[in-house]
Amino acid sequence: MSIRIYVPKDACAIACGADEVVGAIQAAALARKQTVEIVRTGSRGMLWLEPLVEVATPEGRIAYGPVEETDVEGLFEAGFLTGAAHALRIGKPEEHPFMAKQTRLTFARCGIIDPASYTDYVAHGGYRGLERALALGPAEIIEEVKKSGLRGRGGAGFPTAIKWKTVADAKADRKYIVCNADEGDSGTFADRMIMEGDPFQLIEGMTIAGLAVGATKGFVYTRSEYPHAIWAMEKAIEAARAHGMLGVNIAGSQHSFDMEVRMGAGAYVCGEETALLDSLEGGRGTVRAKPPLPAHKGLFQKPTVINNVLSLVAVPHILADGAQKYMDFGMGRSRGTMPIQIAGNVKFGGLFETAFGITLGELINDIGGGTASGRPVKAAQVGGPLGAYVPTWQFDLPFDYEAFAAKDALIGHGGIVVFDEAADMVKMARFAMEFCSVESCGKCTPCRIGSTRGVEVIDRIVAGERVEKNLEVLKDLCQTMKLGSLCALGGFTPYPVLSALTHFPEEFGDTPRRLEAAE
Amino acid sequence: MPHYEPWSEERAHAIIGEFVHLEGPLMPMLHAVQETFGHVPDAVVPMLAEKLNVSRAEIHGVVTFYHDFRHEPAGQHVLKLCRAEACQAAGGDALAAHAEHKLGCKLGETTADGRVTVEPIYCLGLCATAPSAMLDGRIVARLNERRLDALISEAQS
Numbered sequence: 001m002s003i004r005i006y007v008p009k010d011a012c013a014i015a016c017g018a019d020e021v022v023g024a025i026q027a028a029a030l031a032r033k034q035t036v037e038i039v040r041t042g043s044r045g046m047l048w049l050e051p052l053v054e055v056a057t058p059e060g061r062i063a064y065g066p067v068e069e070t071d072v073e074g075l076f077e078a079g080f081l082t083g084a085a086h087a088l089r090i091g092k093p094e095e096h097p098f099m100a101k102q103t104r105l106t107f108a109r110c111g112i113i114d115p116a117s118y119t120d121y122v123a124h125g126g127y128r129g130l131e132r133a134l135a136l137g138p139a140e141i142i143e144e145v146k147k148s149g150l151r152g153r154g155g156a157g158f159p160t161a162i163k164w165k166t167v168a169d170a171k172a173d174r175k176y177i178v179c180n181a182d183e184g185d186s187g188t189f190a191d192r193m194i195m196e197g198d199p200f201q202l203i204e205g206m207t208i209a210g211l212a213v214g215a216t217k218g219f220v221y222t223r224s225e226y227p228h229a230i231w232a233m234e235k236a237i238e239a240a241r242a243h244g245m246l247g248v249n250i251a252g253s254q255h256s257f258d259m260e261v262r263m264g265a266g267a268y269v270c271g272e273e274t275a276l277l278d279s280l281e282g283g284r285g286t287v288r289a290k291p292p293l294p295a296h297k298g299l300f301q302k303p304t305v306i307n308n309v310l311s312l313v314a315v316p317h318i319l320a321d322g323a324q325k326y327m328d329f330g331m332g333r334s335r336g337t338m339p340i341q342i343a344g345n346v347k348f349g350g351l352f353e354t355a356f357g358i359t360l361g362e363l364i365n366d367i368g369g370g371t372a373s374g375r376p377v378k379a380a381q382v383g384g385p386l387g388a389y390v391p392t393w394q395f396d397l398p399f400d401y402e403a404f405a406a407k408d409a410l411i412g413h414g415g416i417v418v419f420d421e422a423a424d425m426v427k428m429a430r431f432a433m434e435f436c437s438v439e440s441c442g443k444c445t446p447c448r449i450g451s452t453r454g455v456e457v458i459d460r461i462v463a464g465e466r467v468e469k470n471l472e473v474l475k476d477l478c479q480t481m482k483l484g485s486l487c488a489l490g491g492f493t494p495y496p497v498l499s500a501l502t503h504f505p506e507e508f509g510d511t512p513r514r515l516e517a518a519e
Numbered sequence: 520m521p522h523y524e525p526w527s528e529e530r531a532h533a534i535i536g537e538f539v540h541l542e543g544p545l546m547p548m549l550h551a552v553q554e555t556f557g558h559v560p561d562a563v564v565p566m567l568a569e570k571l572n573v574s575r576a577e578i579h580g581v582v583t584f585y586h587d588f589r590h591e592p593a594g595q596h597v598l599k600l601c602r603a604e605a606c607q608a609a610g611g612d613a614l615a616a617h618a619e620h621k622l623g624c625k626l627g628e629t630t631a632d633g634r635v636t637v638e639p640i641y642c643l644g645l646c647a648t649a650p651s652a653m654l655d656g657r658i659v660a661r662l663n664e665r666r667l668d669a670l671i672s673e674a675q676s
Contacts (some may be wrong), residue, residue: 011643015658016660186606223644225653227656263546264546264585265550266585267584267585281543282543349647417608431604
């Protein structure tokens, strides 16, 4: 009898040796004349356990991890094909505390299904959202999204339905849906995981957006650093076309919608929506001044919906199960769930999807288990390179757009990077400025020049040159960048800098010190 | 090890031609050119300008804007080390210094024998299993000195 074994094809699992593990399983099975069927899934999100190998048993799937190539022979000897005991045995993955504490909507299928299989997607509730959307029609789709309270998951938290309504109302011969999958923030990988683990969900979300606003063409703009995600998306798009879910007369309706994946070329600023549009058009990724909004004049000057991956993949759930169900999760004006990414120096790093409202401390200490190094946590940077460093004494902060904003911090794309006490906050502040100077598109002066001056001023502070005066200059410079920059790159770089300065002022003190490895 | 073709104008024409039908074809064209020849040769700039009916300066502007596009061919192997915050939090600084020391060149440079180009990369999205690296397109997570040494030996062999 053939036994089914699940091994993730997620980039993180592959980087931890999943392909080698598959080879070892095949060899060990062959040697025992045991037939096995290996299904390559996405990742469950318990990334410290990758590669997490699961075996289908009569009691359900039993997981083992982290499995290395050299563990495979021992697993076979122990009888893991029947779910037997072994030092690496995790048990049922869904019963693991890390999973059991989550509310999974967006990531419900991730790690469970075969991402390349249209049939698997449909068997797990896929395309129910599109079916209802086709029955509702454009105005009601937008109404449903509005009722759900969905806000853009890219970082700005702008209500998705308002964007859609603007594009729907715009008159044009052509409109576009653009998915911002240019996930460049360090500490974030939710977009990558969903594209690798459940790509049909993004196709479905974009198709619904197309129906809602009257667009027939969609683009997924992602990163050259994500080759596995690109491959998985392209496979799924081909399969969706073959099943009549993309192209003309989708799902047998009168509507047409098709899409393409496009790859960036290592420019961080292209995650900014208007720079992304310029890049898609084939230009330098420079930021556009607004207005006009992309909703009026976006890609090729046509009305364009540009949404983050996580916003678009929330849409099929809202349509399939109704706005109210989605709305029931969350707090205040932050409704629904947020896939939070716990990373950096952390013991149990991974993808944790939960309703808004959970505190940072719970996420880092209880769920993440503290640092991987075992040293005390010093701070966490939330929201990528442009996010603030939050010190441990603010870890009671709930995950909520408004609560974070009140503390001069950002949720951004939901990435948390944990630092232990060895972190040098001055170096991190300098890195933020340096990163901005390298990645600035160059269009506006506060960002282009300000970031370079920022690096110089921090260097002077480090060298002990008129520290007090230079700190004032640094604060003033940050203020200028914050208020005067055209986009979030220059506008938010002050967050990591000022938060480091506010919470760890002693590190910026007047004792001369040297920076190493930062130059 | 990636294998690149020697420069051929005819081949370049064919590659560019494959993408003309796309909306906004320049980025896919540039990626394909680099994938074929290992870098974006100067000679391709006027060809693209003519095909897309834009100035050479505009094409040059695009090519030089993006970190990915190379003006010169890289070494035989390209080792990219993630230098973003999550990898820094997990000990990436020491590993980068170690790689520079071992290879005898700085990040962004190629070894004197032309074998290895070592570059910083800003986020491979493997932040929960940091630090990470990429050798010729193959990704490696949970990097430590032992694993890095193995990657470097592989690149040097």
